[in-house]
Amino acid sequence: MSRKALIAANWKMYKTPAEALAFVDAFLPLIAGHTRDEIALFPSVTSLATVVKAVEGSGVIAGLQNMHFAEDGAYTGETSAAMLKAVGATHTLIGHSERRQYFNETDEIVNKKLHTALKHGIVPVVCIGELLHEREAGHTAQVLLTQLKGALAGISAAAAHTLVIAYEPVWAIGTGKTATPEMAVEAHMIIRAELANILGSHVAKATRILYGGSVKPENATALLGEEEIDGALVGGASLKPDSFAAIVHY
Numbered sequence: 089m090s091r092k093a094l095i096a097a098n099w100k101m102y103k104t105p106a107e108a109l110a111f112v113d114a115f116l117p118l119i120a121g122h123t124r125d126e127i128a129l130f131p132s133v134t135s136l137a138t139v140v141k142a143v144e145g146s147g148v149i150a151g152l153q154n155m156h157f158a159e160d161g162a163y164t165g166e167t168s169a170a171m172l173k174a175v176g177a178t179h180t181l182i183g184h185s186e187r188r189q190y191f192n193e194t195d196e197i198v199n200k201k202l203h204t205a206l207k208h209g210i211v212p213v214v215c216i217g218e219l220l221h222e223r224e225a226g227h228t229a230q231v232l233l234t235q236l237k238g239a240l241a242g243i244s245a246a247a248a249h250t251l252v253i254a255y256e257p258v259w260a261i262g263t264g265k266t267a268t269p270e271m272a273v274e275a276h277m278i279i280r281a282e283l284a285n286i287l288g289s290h291v292a293k294a295t296r297i298l299y300g301g302s303v304k305p306e307n308a309t310a311l312l313g314e315e316e317i318d319g320a321l322v323g324g325a326s327l328k329p330d331s332f333a334a335i336v337h338y
């Protein structure tokens with residue numbers, strides 16, 4: 089089964105609306121006519137509406153970096169699924185390691201967010217990955233399975249057809265250290281096998297598993313050339329139109 093790759097930019101807490109607009113203006117001509125892959129931008133919440141409008145008609149997707157699981161309520165500083173959809177966004181990241189690390193996001197919270205996203209028809213990109221000491225202790229597979237099982241608790245195969253997983257080894261995020269293609273493929277195969285256990289082989293074969301962790305133009309071809317790697321979630325190298333476009337054109 090062939091899976092269309094998704095190349096996604098996670099801008100983290102960078103770019104004002106004006107800077108996001110300048111990026112899109114410079115970026116769209118660089119990827120015009122590119123249909124091989126899906127391309128997504130995940131700006132900050134204050135730039136989301138600007139980006140949605142700016143990419144209209146280009147085929148580029150806009151999504152949120154984080155979304156609350158509640159429908160609404162007294163959750164100061166948070167953004168709901170309805171708010172995301174109201175500005176025309178379609179995707180959300182869930183469980184990015186920076187959310188887990190700095191905002192105490194647990195597998196249980198990730199699971200609740202995933203239920204909410206799927207209920208609202210929002211495409212979820214669920215991020216999982218091991219810490220350096222977990223890899224060094226030989227616990228990578230166990231960590232991935234625990235995170236995956238936790239995220240997918242109570243999710244049916246029918247509901248999961250839009251699910252995207254991003255394998256992001258935490259030690260490779262923003263560090264300049266990249267997993268080798270072999271390491272990434274090994275992790276992706278572990279994830280896909282567990283997806284088959286939980287959701288069945290049909291969903292497992294159709295689910296895109298992205299790699300994230302210091303992807304840049306210089307290593308994109310080797311990583312994305314692997315059949316098991318269905319795209320990339322890119323932080324630092326997605327902040328400049330030319331470097332993100334170079335990754336898109338791997």
Ligand code: PEP
Pocket residue numbers: 098100256260261262263264300301302303321322323324325
């Ligand atoms: C990320 O933010 O998901 C990421 C992978 O960052 P970077 O590409 O900078 O490592």
